[in-house]
Structures are given as structure tokens and as C-alpha cells.
Amino acid sequence: MENILNWITSNQQIIYIVILMIFVGIEVIGRVPSVLHTPLMSGANAIHGVVVIGAIIIMGQAETDNYLALILGFLAVVLGTLNVVGGFVVTDRMLEMFKKKK
Amino acid sequence: MGINILTLCYLIASVTFIVGLKMLSNPASARRGNLLAAFGMGIAIVGTIFLYTNHETGEHLGNYPWIFGGLLIGGIVGTLAAKKVKMTAMPEMVSMFNGMGGACAALISVVEFNHLAKELSAGTISADAIQPTVLIIVLGLIIGSVSFAGSMIAWGKLNGTVKDFSFTGQNILNLIILAVTLGAGAYLVVDPTQSFLLYTILALALVYGVFFVMPIGGADMPVVISLLNSFTGVAAACGGFLYDNKVMLTGGILVGAAGTLLTILMCKAMNRSLQNVLIGSFGGNRAGTASGSGEQGHYKEISLSDAAMLMSFANKVMVVPGYGLAVAQAQHACHELEKILGEKGVEFKYAIHPVAGRMPGHMNVLLAEADVSYEKLLEMEDANDEFKTCDVVLVLGANDVVNPAAKIDAASPIYGMPILEVESAKTVIVNKRSMKPGYAGIENGLFFQPKTSMLFGDAKKVLQDLCAEVKSV
Numbered sequence: 071m072e073n074i075l076n077w078i079t080s081n082q083q084i085i086y087i088v089i090l091m092i093f094v095g096i097e098v099i100g101r102v103p104s105v106l107h108t109p110l111m112s113g114a115n116a117i118h119g120v121v122v123i124g125a126i127i128i129m130g131q132a133e134t135d136n137y138l139a140l141i142l143g144f145l146a147v148v149l150g151t152l153n154v155v156g157g158f159v160v161t162d163r164m165l166e167m168f169k170k171k172k
Numbered sequence: 173m174g175i176n177i178l179t180l181c182y183l184i185a186s187v188t189f190i191v192g193l194k195m196l197s198n199p200a201s202a203r204r205g206n207l208l209a210a211f212g213m214g215i216a217i218v219g220t221i222f223l224y225t226n227h228e229t230g231e232h233l234g235n236y237p238w239i240f241g242g243l244l245i246g247g248i249v250g251t252l253a254a255k256k257v258k259m260t261a262m263p264e265m266v267s268m269f270n271g272m273g274g275a276c277a278a279l280i281s282v283v284e285f286n287h288l289a290k291e292l293s294a295g296t297i298s299a300d301a302i303q304p305t306v307l308i309i310v311l312g313l314i315i316g317s318v319s320f321a322g323s324m325i326a327w328g329k330l331n332g333t334v335k336d337f338s339f340t341g342q343n344i345l346n347l348i349i350l351a352v353t354l355g356a357g358a359y360l361v362v363d364p365t366q367s368f369l370l371y372t373i374l375a376l377a378l379v380y381g382v383f384f385v386m387p388i389g390g391a392d393m394p395v396v397i398s399l400l401n402s403f404t405g406v407a408a409a410c411g412g413f414l415y416d417n418k419v420m421l422t423g424g425i426l427v428g429a430a431g432t433l434l435t436i437l438m439c440k441a442m443n444r445s446l447q448n449v450l451i452g453s454f455g456g457n458r459a460g461t462a463s464g465s466g467e468q469g470h471y472k473e474i475s476l477s478d479a480a481m482l483m484s485f486a487n488k489v490m491v492v493p494g495y496g497l498a499v500a501q502a503q504h505a506c507h508e509l510e511k512i513l514g515e516k517g518v519e520f521k522y523a524i525h526p527v528a529g530r531m532p533g534h535m536n537v538l539l540a541e542a543d544v545s546y547e548k549l550l551e552m553e554d555a556n557d558e559f560k561t562c563d564v565v566l567v568l569g570a571n572d573v574v575n576p577a578a579k580i581d582a583a584s585p586i587y588g589m590p591i592l593e594v595e596s597a598k599t600v601i602v603n604k605r606s607m608k609p610g611y612a613g614i615e616n617g618l619f620f621q622p623k624t625s626m627l628f629g630d631a632k633k634v635l636q637d638l639c640a641e642v643k644s645v
Binding site for chain 1: 185189190192193194196197198199202203205206207209210213216217220221224226231232233234235236238239241242243245246247249250251253254255257262263265266268269270272273275276277279280282283284286287300301303304394397398401402404405407408409411412413414415416417418419420421422423424425426427428429430431432433434437438441526531532533534536537551
């Protein structure tokens, strides 16, 4: 219990960020028209690809003889990049079509 | 110095994510919003590679060949896949990419735990001190794995390789699996030396992900993908906790919150609750399906020339596009018909159901590709008003969204979903490839009504032939 309390105190900054971000996330897309549901989902999908940064950190810190970490980390970088790049490109393709009608 | 610049990079990236998401929710700025977020992501990634230093040892990252190799492979495959994918397959692509993100988060958890376990057995850290970290690792692992497995099933369902599958008591079994997974996770947090549990949790979470999505009908996949999307956001945020990395945290939580709201908005568009989608699933063994599969009487067919004649002399024609139009890539042919009939003075409009196709907004995207003007696309409420004054409604490969059972048959699995009330028009022409039921797997009474005629064939072929016929009228 004490551990947990200590942990909360030492990570309070992070916890504040979490709480504020939850409200920002809800506020930011509150008024989206249903036409944009799919591109918005796709765009959000690309943004959570930010997880690739964690994969890069793992990869960069792995000891060169720790093959398990290297292989898993490498796989994580590939998958994370797929998420980011694929996500943004697909979203752009969807939105490209919206633009034309102007 | 380097680390301070990195902080600035992360700050910029976080702001671009928020502003980008905001711009994405407005048609005029959506595309720039997406590019802005992508730009921020680029800054964050490049900054991490070159500027990140371990806060304990102060070392820079190594293994550059591996990192760049991974980025290159992922980048090339991702770009190609996203560029090559057909418009109809975009929803499954989003699901696939989402699964990749989930898998990435789960892998991070596995590697980090192994790292901790090694230090633990070497005695350099105490089990007590790492408990909160293990908690985050376990959460990231469970959420990431569920998201990965679920997304893969959703992907399979959308492209037709995975069929709906459910059995009695599945909901209870699912709850048990979830409880055991969480229990194992809690145990690992209490006693981090039991490292074998990590793989047990991984396996259980994957199984849960599969079972979670398996019984949910294909028509509800957009909602499920959106939900899993927000899961992956939370999993990414767990990574942010682990590394005390603000950009992962903001990006992840932002998507987690926005994704959850978006999921609820999607459910609202279908007039259903999230609970109803997830638990009251489109099962194959419900009474409604059994009673709906019986004889419904006879349907009548209409010839191309008759259909062309009807439309040429109509005052107002409305088209209800559905997945069939998307599959046949018939949006250009449809626009062609609109132009030809327009020259003959026929008013031509499109009635768009919010969930027509495989994703909300799917039809808008398709028709916009064919240069159909925005004013001609009617949303459901407006369309339902206009059907009354409409002479001919042409249903192009749509099925469940025009099924009157949603209004009248309380036993039907789609009961309660708002539909396009096409039967209030004078005549209804339904184009389908065959009499096979739609995605929800239920019969459609509309096809057997006296004012309805069937026009079988591939939507694109039929529309092209119709264009030719109308020209010669």
C-alpha cells in the first residue's frame, strides 16, 4: 500500500497528464460529423502508433548479445512503424477523396 | 542539451497530436490535421533515435542498424500496403494496423519484464520496488495482446476469412478467461519472481481477444475496431508510464479517450448501446434468425430496359448505396447514371445510411472519389423525409440498412437499428448479386413486397447497362 502511495506521489505529474488528456481527448472530437468517423478513427489509430518510440528505446538499449531482446525489439519497431506509416497514409488516402468535391 | 531538445520535440509532437485530432473532426481541415499529426510523429521518432539518453547511465541509444532496419521495413511495407489497398478494404487495413500497434505494445512489455526479471534474479533490485512497474507492464501486455488478437479477428471477419462463431455460455466463458487473466496478472504484480506467469498472461490475453470479437457480427466490426483502437491507445500510454515518456503518454491517452467517445458516437449512429453491440451480439442461434429464414413469399424480377424506362420517366430517383456498390467499385458508373438522368431532368439523390458499407462514412468516401457532389448526399433523417416524394428508389448492394425487420420484428437481431425507409417511395428496385442474405445473415422482407422488384447482377455491370439503356430511351 505504502509502495503504491509513494509511487503516486513520485509520479503525480504523469497522473495529472493522464487525467487532463482524457478530457482533452473527449473535448477535441466531441462534435465530429458521422461522415468523418472512419477517417478520424484511422487518424487516431496512426497516432497511437507513437508506441513505436518505446520500441525504439528498447532496441537502442538492448545489449548486443541479448538476442531475445534484439529480436523482439526489432519486431516491435517493425510493427510500430507499420502502425504509424500505414495509419497516416491510409487516413490521407481517405481524406484525399473528401477534398476533391470542393 | 540533447535531452532538452528532445523534451521540446516531444512537446511539439504532443501539441500536433491534439491539434491534428481536432482538425480531423472537421471536413475542411481534416487532411491538414492528419499531415500535422504525422509531422509531429516524425519529429518525435527522429528526436528519440538521436537524442534519447538513459536517465541513469546517460548513454545514447545504440543498435542503429537494427533500428533503421526496422523503421525501413515497417515504413516501406506500411506505405505499400496503405497505397495498394482497395477502397473497400480500407476498414480491414485500419484494423490490421491497429493490431500491429497492439502487438508492439505487448512486445515492449515482454522485453521490459525480461529485463526486470534479470535484474531481480541478479539481486540488484528488490521485488517490492518494482511492483508498480510490473503492474504497468502487465496492463500493457494484457491490453496490447487483446487489441492485437481482436484486431486480427476483426480483420479476418471484414475480409471474409473468419466467420461468425458463438456458442451458448460463451459470454460466461469469456468472463472466466478475463478473470483468470487479471488474476494471473495480479499475482505477478504481487510476486514478480514468478516470471513464467508472464507468458501465461500473454497466451490468455490472446485467447480472450479472439473470443471477445468472435461472436460479434460483421456488421458491428466498425464499432469493435474503434473500441480496440482506444485499447491500443491505452496500451501505448502504458509504455509512456514505463519510460516516463510524455509523448507516448499524451498520444496514447488522447487516443484512448477520443477512441472511446468515438465508439460511443458510432453506437449512437446505429441507435444501439455499446453493451448491446458487445454482448447482445448478432448470434447465429437466435430465434429471430430461425423465424426469418423461412419462406417469405415470392419476389419479382425486373428487366434492365423496364428499370431504365421507370427511371427515365421519374421525377425523382434516389440511390441507396451499400457494400455491394463498394465491392463492385461501381461509384463511377453510379455517377455516370446520375449525369445521364440529370440531363433528362430527373432529380437524382443519394440516401446515405450512417453505417452503410463496412464503416461509418464508407459510402461518403466512395462517392466523393467519383466526384459526386456533397449536396446530393442525404443523411438518414432527410432521406427518410424525401422517400415519400420519390418515384424510384434504387438500392445498390445495400441490405441490412433497408431491412424493415429493424422496425417491426422485435426478435430480429437488428431490431432497433434505424433504417432507410425506402418502402415509402412509389417503387423500389433492388440490385443484388443474388438472393443471399446480407452481412447480418438475415432475410429481408423488403425484397418480397409488391412494390419491390429485383435486378440481379454485379452493381457496376448493371449500372453501365442501365446507363446505355437510359440513353436509348
